[in-house]
Amino acid sequence: MSALGHPANIQRKDYLTTAISAAPHEPDAGSLQWSERLHALIDELDALEPAFTAYDRLRFNSPTSRDTCIRGMRTRFPRPTPTPGRR
Structure with missing residues (x-):
């Protein structure tokens, strides 16, 4: 069984994608704090979810969660560049 196939990981993936x-x-969408939360979720999903193949897109007849929740969200909402002197 793959790591994602473990029931706890499947539940976590469902939580993360949702x-x-x-x-x-969210009310604070676009704020720095929101962006940090969003990218933490995306990074966690990226680490949890294996890469998909082109066949998976055909099999599911739609984009994969990696397409929509990882690549798509990183494209729509790029990680903010750090401001000097700010952590």
Whole structure:
């Protein structure tokens, strides 16, 4: 069984994809704190989820969660560049 196939990881992936998809609708969307939370979720999902193949897109007949929740969200909402003197 792959790491993602473990029930706890499947539940975590479901939580992460739901939270990432809902993030643009949060009241503080676009703020620095929101962006930090969003990218922490995306990074966690990226580490948890294996790469998909082109066949997976055909099999599911849609983009994969990696396409929408990782690559797509990183493209839509780039990680803010650090401001000098700010942590």
